[in-house]
Amino acid sequence: MNRATSVGILVLLSGLGIGATYFVQHASEPRISAQQRLIDSRNLLDLLPLGSYDNQPLEQPLALKNIPLPNSTLLGGYLATQAGQSRAVLLRSQSLGYEGSIELLIAIGANGKLLGVKTLKQSETPALGGKIADWPNAWLQVFTGKSRTEPGDMGWALKKDQGQFDQIAGATITSRAVISAVHDALRYFDEHPQQLIGSEVHE
Structure with missing residues (x-):
């Protein structure tokens, strides 16, 4: 076998290997994406009561992006519906804590009442402000x-x-940041019901 033939076979085998790798990766992408969506869904939607919605809220994002509020920023949001009726919104909010930004998920029912708050990202001091990352979280449930x-x-x-x-305990700045962000989100919801749920707020 001469050198040219050897090089040709090597190139062919390399091409086949790259092609196979691309095919496997490409074929796996939908499954990996579906699994990631399921993880995201479980992480984001556990604030909503079971049976309170029948859509896929993560596939119904709200037209919100980096909206500045008095003490926080709304990064985005999702709408939960049941039988075509708006039931709740999930708002992603970012505020400034003691060590850095705190990202919260704030669930608000169509009646304007808070369904729950969850910390998505934070860099607060462990065992102090970092406690807001615990889930379930007794302080946030208040x-x-x-x-x-x-x-x-x-x-x-x-x-x-x-x-x-x-x-x-020991986390005044973190506590203030969370309270202000939740209040901001509730105020925004109250002032923009048509944009968020398509109707006025009713108790």
Whole structure:
């Protein structure tokens, strides 16, 4: 076997190997994407009560992107529906904590009441502000059932600031950031119901 033949076979085998790798990767992409969507879905949708929606909220993103609010930024959101009726929105919110940005997922029912809050990303001090990443989270659950008007604007603050909420022990700045972001999201929802759920807010 001469050198030219050997090189030709090598090139052919390399091409076949690259082709096979590309084919396997390309064929696997839909399955990998589906698995990632399932993981994202479980991570994002566990704030919504079971049986409260029948659509795929992650496939119904809201027309929100980097909307600046007084104390936070709305990064995006999703709509949950049942039988074609809006049931809840999931808002991704970002605020500034003690160590850096905190990203929250805030679920609000069509009646304007908070369904839950979950931390998606944070870099706060472990065992202090970092506790907001725990799930389930007893401190974050305190906000469930609240609305923009319950408590009133003055109540959306720490008790040390004449508000209604306790803080995470040793994490005043983190606690303030979360409370302000949740209040911002509820206020935005209350002021933009048509944009978010397609109707006015009703108790």
